[in-house]
Amino acid sequence: MEGDLVPLNLERVSGILPLGGTILGTSRTNPFKEPDGAERILRNIGALGIDAVVAIGGEDTLGVALRLYDEHGVKVVGIPKTIDNDLSGTDYTFGFDTAVHVATEAIDRLHTTAESHNRVMVVEVMGRHAGWIAVMAGLAGGADAILIPEYPLTVEDICDLVQKRAARGKRFSIIVVSEGANLIWRSGVEQTVTQSAETDDFGHIRLGGVGSVLAKEIERITGYETRVTILGHVQRGGTPTARDRVLATRFGIKGAEMVQNGQWGMMAALRGDAVEAIPLAEAVKEYKLVPRGLYELARTFFG
């Protein structure tokens, strides 16, 4: 967009494997939301002699990349990167394993803190459109319930479960909730609660909000002391897991190959244990949701 350029020579990428975040210092912007955004990109590509654009990101970034390719003929290949793992066409995106690792570590720590009887811990994790982090970290960490955008579960269902655990002598319950989960109530209180909570443009309770609202509702209904942990951007940063690094490396090599082969409009994707090139259009057509089978597997361990 700005014609800003950082040549990624050997020296500059030396030592970056253990680093999180972006070393380029880029921020996301949507060129199609600015009057002459696409034109500026085309001009810069021409002026700077850029042979190909390697777009690294999730649904937003790759959606823009696809439009640049489709509508403006920009030579684009895509690399799937999002901690949310909600991109279609690839088994995994990089960043996801690290986010699950961080969230699981937090749940592990909560498991050891039960001091009193009848305590509830609510952990809000990332996942605006899909519950991948919540389901995987919940499974790995032994959550007693997992609330995600894909499958409804009422606040009262969760309270029932918490109370049944208490009745069985369990000292506490851990509830994992995606930031994008919709809180619903069997009873008619929904209106009041969600109206007093702030909601974002998508109509979801504002980030950092769904966990707090859920915690308050659990405490109100069950009378049990309820605490909330909101991990927020802690899930996005820090040193990536070995698996994420290997996946990113494989995607990077595939991306270079795709550029050499002129496979424009395509994205590197993990399919089983192979990295393949698939059409960007397939990746961004819709969010990849947690399949019912996986959610049911996690549900086996609820309560």
Next chain:
Amino acid sequence: MEGDLVPLNLERVSGILPLGGTILGTSRTNPFKEPDGAERILRNIGALGIDAVVAIGGEDTLGVALRLYDEHGVKVVGIPKTIDNDLSGTDYTFGFDTAVHVATEAIDRLHTTAESHNRVMVVEVMGRHAGWIAVMAGLAGGADAILIPEYPLTVEDICDLVQKRAARGKRFSIIVVSEGANLIWRSGVEQTVTQSAETDDFGHIRLGGVGSVLAKEIERITGYETRVTILGHVQRGGTPTARDRVLATRFGIKGAEMVQNGQWGMMAALRGDAVEAIPLAEAVKEYKLVPRGLYELARTFFG
């Protein structure tokens, strides 16, 4: 209280070094708040043939222990354990180093996530009466501002600092805030904000609340996107740091020694590099606050 007993023989304590939480499964309760609480304790001590009570905890637990000793002649020694480090008479309590470790790791992760310009991260850490965790983790993690119960800093001061950083080209700011910090405003908005936020019995904005309120205020005043991380009980659990384990071991040995010597009403305390016995009365007389010198040292790195 209940006459419940778990003999801590070698077998039972084998392998507990790396574990967090309580292996006894005790929960805190105040016997002096129940009609015959102290009497029940005395009866149980007699009936079970208990020679001495080793009370392990912070201001609350040790305050009760002191009353049992002072008012009822119970043979008590104290061991200082609280993640908050706010107990007088000892340089450190165990649990604190681990909590600082967890909070610092979270701040480290936030440092790598800056994707856009002008983003603010608010991290709420534990510390209801004193800002020890906030100051130590903030120093270790490189916080741009630290807000603790002891020293006032207005919301507008923090916003100024965030804006000055942005003006110097810094991509983002990290603000660490103790759960017990009082939010104050230079301007007259305080009433509105704190009235709409829930407050606890101490008049503080409810836990998991001060961070969220601060984040919303920063966003309102500066217009910068602001995200919140609330670590909550994650700071209390998990495997303790090596230093906490060594400290706990030294305190435990001192406690056994104090029982053997009949040093009732005393507490093991770290003074410099030595573990000494001090009167419980000295430990619980008032919260140990962050000294101004240490806070000023941290303040050197603000902005």
Next chain:
Amino acid sequence: MEGDLVPLNLERVSGILPLGGTILGTSRTNPFKEPDGAERILRNIGALGIDAVVAIGGEDTLGVALRLYDEHGVKVVGIPKTIDNDLSGTDYTFGFDTAVHVATEAIDRLHTTAESHNRVMVVEVMGRHAGWIAVMAGLAGGADAILIPEYPLTVEDICDLVQKRAARGKRFSIIVVSEGANLIWRSGVEQTVTQSAETDDFGHIRLGGVGSVLAKEIERITGYETRVTILGHVQRGGTPTARDRVLATRFGIKGAEMVQNGQWGMMAALRGDAVEAIPLAEAVKEYKLVPRGLYELARTFFG
């Protein structure tokens, strides 16, 4: 073998998710190496009313399981667990991701310790028959060379690479070596060196030996100070990664399903993103080696 039984009821498995090691306290033994081993197993199965045997392990354990099924009609299903990932028929075994995580963390730490010029770090990791851990951790950690059982690389090749890096101004080199790698020399020194080193029954330099011998040879040939890190069993223990826990959970559920379906002589296996039942015979027929393509990918980053 011994008729020792631990019923795994809900209570006993509660809270084991974050634990490493075996909670059963089993040790590996080969019943076919004892005169009446198989007979004792059959007798115990009958006497204890055991409906099915779920064998959890790698090539050794599952090979025995297969023989019990084939030769004695024992109702057996297999679960693939080995940190070495060298079992055929499944993309991954659980334990592997954790071992790679530990080894990568060690390599990361070594990267930051370069104080002097011309220093070499040798890291010996597990992998007696196959170089999976070395290749994955080497890729993730940015090793400058990786030496595994599958693909020969002479000691002199490694020294050349180290010297070329030094000539390019690199301060140090990190060499990752599988415990089962064969050291070979272009020149004729092999005899001397391997004769003075202890070798095991397979003719390999004894464990904890190949790393030390390689380090000494590099120091002798290049004159550069060379240090060795031998991780040993540190790779086998500790809290498993989230991915390993989810994989183990999915394998466990599949195992229960296989028992219900009477799929004897079969093993749960990960194929792409699906867990399927495959014949045990396919899993144990030969070690799964690192494919040339993956090794070549890692080799791209050598030097």
Next chain:
Amino acid sequence: MEGDLVPLNLERVSGILPLGGTILGTSRTNPFKEPDGAERILRNIGALGIDAVVAIGGEDTLGVALRLYDEHGVKVVGIPKTIDNDLSGTDYTFGFDTAVHVATEAIDRLHTTAESHNRVMVVEVMGRHAGWIAVMAGLAGGADAILIPEYPLTVEDICDLVQKRAARGKRFSIIVVSEGANLIWRSGVEQTVTQSAETDDFGHIRLGGVGSVLAKEIERITGYETRVTILGHVQRGGTPTARDRVLATRFGIKGAEMVQNGQWGMMAALRGDAVEAIPLAEAVKEYKLVPRGLYELARTFFG
């Protein structure tokens, strides 16, 4: 020495808190071992207009700093940094807490790997002159024996202890040994063993050697399978603990203060909870050894 200069302005030190290693890229060298070393330093100090030298390191570095001050009048202040914690005059040096953390984590992992009966794990940690890391990590990790340079313990003593544990039904033993520990034998085998092992200039078995030799001897004497872990430089690197960062920050601030005050020939030192200036001569006069009381405390938990 070389007149190489890196100005440490705000930009250059921004973001270094979580990093291990040296960002300056310095390596240790002894100017007094080169014909005109001290003279070159003096010339460079003059030519570059350097007002003061802040020497950061352990006994070697600070010993040189002291000679530069004493013999050549160089304006020097010292900052105590060594993972070994063997510097006199200060309770702690920075780097030490991190090394203990890494070693403890390794011991924790070993604790969970016991698969067979009668297995012994030997962990070699750093500490050439003093056993600080071994004692602290051994205490924190629950070592069954700790062997350090300061206090003799024969190989046979260790084997007795291992066998007694086995007799009590313990599945395995963990032995922590400092790299600088002297192996001694009650019997007369010493000559043979140490002659076949390489020894360094100090007459110690060569680094990465004492652990391996000890492991072999334990296996030979007890017949128990014995494995070795050699952490090596893994202990020196990686992200520092929060405590090390705070300590380094406090030392840094004290160093700046000492320069402003012209306290040449002095070193920042931790005394209890205060950072004070002490004469460099006091710090480097002799290695700070593990006091007998602390070793006896650790010994309480042997076996």
